[in-house]
Amino acid sequence: MLKLYNTLTRSLQPFEPRDPSGVRLYACGPTVYDHPHIGNMRVNVWVDILRRTLEWAGYPVRLVMNITDVDDKTIAGAQRTGQSLAEYTEKFAQGFFQDLETLRIKPATLYPRATDHIEEMADLVERLVERGHAYEQDGSIYFRVSSFPEYGRLSRLDPSQLRSTGRVEGDEYEKEDIRDFALWKAAKEGEPAWDTKVGRGRPGWHLECSTMSMKYLGTDFDIHLGGVDLMFPHHENEIAQSTAATGEPVARFWMHCAHLIVDGIKMSKSLGNQYTLKELLNDGYSPAALRFMFSSVHYRKQLNFTFDALSQAQASVDRLAELVLRLEQEIPSLQKGKASGAVAADASPDSGEVAMAPFSEVLSTIAARFRGALLDDLNTSGSLGHLFTLVREAHTALDQGRMSREEAVEALDWIREVDGIWAVLPQVEEQIERRIEVDDKELLAMGPPISEDLLEMIEARIRARAARDFAEADTIRDQLQSQGIELEDTPQGVRWRVRTAS
Ligand SMILES: [Zn+2]
Structure with missing residues (x-):
């Protein structure tokens, strides 16, 4: 029986997917404004290990991970480099996918991008306004936190103590309540904007995850995943938006991966300890070593990265x-x-x-x-x-x-x-094996996939050699060669290769 720690209930709970056809997973994906650092990689490897464990336990998995390609950081980056938002974010999105491949992270079922879902986001904003959970102020639209009494349930923060932090502070607009957060930001000079039913502007970051998780996994899906740093305000806001709009929970399980620190201290750009995958590979470390190191500490424990x-x-x-x-x-x-x-x-x-x-x-x-x-x-x-x-x-x-x-x-x-x-062992190209008993010995024939006819010829040659009928063995070898199969005899048996056309 699989048990998972649910942040919502702060307890270990037995896990079964709601729909036996598979587990529906959502993981908050990258904001593509920079190269991911090892802290991001720890979370991504954790998502991968959980997904692979679920599959190993017999559940098919539908994993959706968003790509945030419009927000304050991506816009600032594009402006700084004089590129369009799409040009700027695309190279980081491609870099992210390359890192995933290098780390042997199985691809998600879908990687929806925020900028491809602007219309659905406007729909969600409209619904929240209609239900009295959101209000407009100078062309921007804010979520009214006081309209959602459950706010703070996930992070268990005292609502009266909630202060705007991080990205919330970046919303330089007028709000009714300091806790309210932007769903939709009015168009500003020099910033990308979309014309929608809720006005000209762009989505707030939290809205992106609510919209895309709901579109591809429905409401009340199985597990929502993310780093612990996203619990407040991001996940709290996701819950508020989605549940206020639909009356349904977002997900039954919320799981959070703990922080990564470096040499015992917080990772930060200014300290120069925010390593990227490329830097570590250039220093001679392998992706397998990284995967292994991340897995060697439980995901709810802080991981101290050291060389x-x-x-x-x-x-x-x-x-x-x-x-x-x-x-x-x-x-x-x-x-x-x-x-x-x-x-x-x-x-x-x-x-x-x-x-x-x-x-x-x-x-x-x-x-x-x-x-x-x-x-x-x-x-x-x-x-x-x-x-x-x-x-x-x-x-x-x-x-x-x-x-x-x-x-x-x-x-x-x-x-x-x-x-x-x-996924740490050296990857071998797909090989098939055939064990052939000759007298009281077993010989191994091994190589890339080939037809059954060719396999039988290889077996016949092994038997001919064992019977010391070398003329027959050579004839078969020549026949195989003419069909593009090269043989190599080893003490344990034979390896074959398929000659590629020159
Ligand atoms: Zn998210």
């Missing part, structure tokens, strides 16, 4: 990859059937260590613990601990000849399966 921690993460990734390589290399020579030397299982439930049990039992105990941790509010640090217990146990079992071929295959399959969540 030491990043190097340790790289070492862990390398250890995992080494085991995979060792298993791949040793599988063909391992004995089939249960390996000897195993003693009765003595795995105490929480010790982390698993005593000398048959390896298949060790693996299933560790796999169950791994699953339990991950489904317990995405306890990534706990589940990685279990994964590395397996790494140690597997090396020991191999060293002591306590792993059968079946167990090794099972371990390898499981590691590859859970790497579907971490």
Whole structure:
């Protein structure tokens, strides 16, 4: 049973998607005015790990992430560089997508852009005005916070103490109440503006997320995600806008990822510790190390980024990859059937260590613990601990000849399966394998996908060689070559390559 921490209720709650056809997720996306820094990346990797975990748990996922391509910051950037808003934001949007790909973050189902939804935003503003939740002042339209008594429920801030902060302060317009926030900003000289039913102007930032989440996921969807810094006022305002307009909640679960600090202090541009992905890659760190480091701390805990921690993460990734390589290399020579030397299982439930049990039992105990941790509010640090217990146990079992071929295959399959969540192992191009039994040996044939006919020819050649019929083997090799298949014989079997046309 999957349990997630819901910020709305401040408690762990069992999670099931409302609609069994899939989980509807919304994540606040980037404002494309700058290159994302590691703090943004932590949130994006967290969203990716949650999404992959949901898929691994058997739920299809519909993930929507907005691109904020109009707001005060993007407009200021475009003005500073003398570019159009679209030109200015496009290069940062493309940079963002490149970073996602580099970090092996699975693409969202949709990345809607604010500037493509101006009309829907005007519709929402109109509805809020009609219902008395918004008012106009000098061509701008504000949300009337006093009309929404639930305001502050998510962030649990005392309404009388709420002060405008951050982006709210940027609204240099007249308001009835200091807490009120701009839904729509009147056109200003030199700023981009759209002609709409609520006047000429541009949307406020909070309105963008309400409009796009509602359009693509409906109201009351499953989970709304974002960094903890967005809880107030952004998420509070999203709830106010959407719920005041529709009478429905935005989402059942609200989840927030904690801050990232650098070397124990707050990250900021002026301190020069706001690293971008490119800077870290230029320094020789790998995207896998970053993914691993982010996952090594629970998402609700502050993460202290240090270069030491990043190097340790790289070492862990390398250890995992080494085991995979060792298993791949040793599988063909391992004995089939249960390996000897195993003693009765003595795995105490929480010790982390698993005593000398048959390896298949060790693996299933560790796999169950791994699953339990991950489904317990995405306890990534706990589940990685279990994964590395397996790494140690597997090396020991191999060293002591306590792993059968079946167990090794099972371990390898499981590691590859859970790497579907971490995505840190070196990516291999898609390969297919065929294990061919010849006498009492098993030979491995491996390569990129090819037709069944070609596979059978490769198998026939392996058998011919094993029978020392080298003339036949050579004939088949020539036939394969004429069809573009190159073979390479190795001690474990054969690898094939598909020759690309020259
Ligand atoms: Zn948002």
